[in-house]
Amino acid sequence: MRSRRVIYADTYRHRWHRWLFIASGILAALLLVGWWLQRNPRPDPATYPILGVRLDQTDGVQDFDRLRASKVSFVYLKATEGSSYFDDNFNTNFDQAAGSRLSIGVYHVFSFETTPQAQALQFERKVGSNIGDLPIGIYLSYYREEKPSAAWLTRHLTTFITLIQQQYHRPVLLMGSPEILKAVKTVASHAPRWMDSDQRPTGSGNFWQYTDGARIPNGPQAAYRAAVFMGKRSSFLRLAQ
Known part of the structure; x- marks a missing residue:
């Protein structure tokens, strides 16, 4: 007598294949995430020995002694x-970084929505004297579709820098993409630039943020916005007050 085939045999087999496919996809995704965190695009340490990171509250509170042990020189x-935002972790990270013997810089993200006077007041009120020993950073980005003109940006940025320097008597560091830094190339023309680009910029005496998220060699299990100083150590030390 011919044996009967169980009516649900194919159903079970197809279901098993489907779950096997899903599990394989999850495993591949986990491996990709692991590779992403472990990858190390750091430029040649012999050419660019001075390594640093840019941090905000999304990075959490940091172990700065561990970063220093990982050959990070500055943060x-x-x-x-703008005129109202203050980073939740600034005070904690600043106090802890100050005890790590790292060079420290602080930065303000410039807004197109409010006046430079209001932004300078916010910076002075919240930061106080905790400005570290590196030039005060001003981060610029075209965060909206409608870009301000280069003339408008130059005028408002110059006003902000003037107010900050009147208060702190400290050089500034202009930070951002090559495109926006080109738009303000006449502003504080002797000040260093922090170039956020996956392509190595030309020139020396500037900072190159080579990644928006990657491991520090031998560092914590986290992804960082990492940068190198494009110049000699003596030039870097002259920037630190």
């Missing part, structure tokens, strides 16, 4: 943005 901490 830039986000302090303020």
